[in-house]
Amino acid sequence: MAALSKVFDEYMRTKTCQTFLMHPESCPVHCLKDIPLYLLSNFKYFAPICLLPLLVKLRHINKKKLRQTLEYYAECSLIGTATGCTINVLICFVRYILGRFTYYSYVYVPSLIGGCMYNLASDRVKDMFETSIFQCNISIFLLQRSNIITRLIANSKHLQTYIFMCCSALILQGKYVYNLKGFWFLQPNNKLVEFGNTENPKCQLHSESSCQQHLWHGMRKYFLLGLTLDLIKTMMNNVDVIKTQSKMWRKIKNFRIRSMALLTSYIGIYRFTHCYLNRKFPHQKNLNHILSGFLSGICYSFYPQSNLFCYALLQSIFTIWNIIRIKNVSSKNQVLKYLLRIPFGKIMFPIGLANIVHYVCLKPEYCSPLVTAIAYGVTNKYPSVIKSEVALMKQTTRCL
Numbered sequence: 071m072a073a074l075s076k077v078f079d080e081y082m083r084t085k086t087c088q089t090f091l092m093h094p095e096s097c098p099v100h101c102l103k104d105i106p107l108y109l110l111s112n113f114k115y116f117a118p119i120c121l122l123p124l125l126v127k128l129r130h131i132n133k134k135k136l137r138q139t140l141e142y143y144a145e146c147s148l149i150g151t152a153t154g155c156t157i158n159v160l161i162c163f164v165r166y167i168l169g170r171f172t173y174y175s176y177v178y179v180p181s182l183i184g185g186c187m188y189n190l191a192s193d194r195v196k197d198m199f200e201t202s203i204f205q206c207n208i209s210i211f212l213l214q215r216s217n218i219i220t221r222l223i224a225n226s227k228h229l230q231t232y233i234f235m236c237c238s239a240l241i242l243q244g245k246y247v248y249n250l251k252g253f254w255f256l257q258p259n260n261k262l263v264e265f266g267n268t269e270n271p272k273c274q275l276h277s278e279s280s281c282q283q284h285l286w287h288g289m290r291k292y293f294l295l296g297l298t299l300d301l302i303k304t305m306m307n308n309v310d311v312i313k314t315q316s317k318m319w320r321k322i323k324n325f326r327i328r329s330m331a332l333l334t335s336y337i338g339i340y341r342f343t344h345c346y347l348n349r350k351f352p353h354q355k356n357l358n359h360i361l362s363g364f365l366s367g368i369c370y371s372f373y374p375q376s377n378l379f380c381y382a383l384l385q386s387i388f389t390i391w392n393i394i395r396i397k398n399v400s401s402k403n404q405v406l407k408y409l410l411r412i413p414f415g416k417i418m419f420p421i422g423l424a425n426i427v428h429y430v431c432l433k434p435e436y437c438s439p440l441v442t443a444i445a446y447g448v449t450n451k452y453p454s455v456i457k458s459e460v461a462l463m464k465q466t467t468r469c470l
């Protein structure tokens with residue numbers, strides 16, 4: 071079979087936006103008409119992402135936190151709209167400049183330029199956008215199964231669990247020792263300041279309570295958090311309504327204790343092993359923590375899913391990078407100092423975004439539901455129109 075790029079270039083030689091059925095109206099009318107739709111789509115997409123944490127922390131909410139969350143929500147939605155609209159305009163504009171669609175100038179180049187709009191956002195929003203886009207790229211890379219390593223990882227849940235355990239140890243250790251930022255499912259224990267009585271070693275992680283209480287408090291907190299997340303997920307899931315059953319009943323029947331089992335077992339194993347090891351080997355503070363972070367990662371086997379795995383891989387890369395930066399902050403090596411100042415996130419973001427849009431439109435078989443949901447959410451499902459036309463093109467050219 072001929073390469074997709076060759077087929078695409080050949081097929082699109084005479085196509086315009088209208089003849090390729092991307093939009094029936096003229097390009098300027100299409101771009102203007104889409105702005106309010108993109109705005110609505112973004113506000114709808116970011117609502118659960120930005121506002122759900124409010125529901126989880128409902129008891130501790132105050133006016134300031136509420137205002138900050140709403141500002142964050144508005145900023146995410148507006149930056150998403152700006153990026154989506156820019157890409158939309160550029161798809162038509164680049165075709166106009168070049169005279170026709172080509173494989174890479176079709177959506178890749180417009181997304182590469184449109185991705186730069188994210189520089190208008192605050193650091194907090196930039197972090198969120200970068201995390202989602204890089205996570206999606208890791209998932210596309212794994213789904214391609216292009217080499218023996220990705221094939222092995224994608225096919226083996228045991229190998230995924232082992233890698234997740236290593237990631238868990240690394241991320242928790244980064245937070246425990248270097249106090250690194252970035253979301254992780256578990257808050258590490260407080261850092262041990264110094265060891266006191268060597269004659270009668272006892273766990274010094276929690277001066278106020280016993281080990282059992284420490285374990286119980288953690289498990290209760292994460293149990294409730296997981297249960298809330300599972301309930302919210304169940305309520306938001308779209309279910310197929312059968313005539314004889316009400317929608318609510320179907321939703322209740324679809325309830326799964328996923329986050330609850332994962333979070334409760336994660337904190338349970340982590341706190342239990344950390345307390346146990348601290349009592350047995352009180353001098354090995356760092357090693358004890360690394361080992362408990364590693365062992366608790368086994369909870370991944372209860373709820374293995376690729377989004378969680380890709381997120382853990384990405385957070386591990388961030389952790390390693392941040393530790394290297396902290397360790398070399400006073401380094402005299404000029405080359406290293408220069409390298410550490412390069413904003414890799416800002417450089418990689420447009421490339422990552424362009425890669426995702428390119429795959430969603432032209433090779434959707436390598437995109438997980440999360441990747442597709444993000445691309446659709448920000449662009450009012452515009453890629454779905456492009457995707458179906460490209461699928462038709464593939465079918466037609468195969469028939470020729």
Ligand SMILES: [Zn+2]
Binds near residue numbers: 087088096161162
């Ligand atoms: Zn157009």
Ligand SMILES: [Zn+2]
Binds near residue numbers: 273276346
């Ligand atoms: Zn303890």
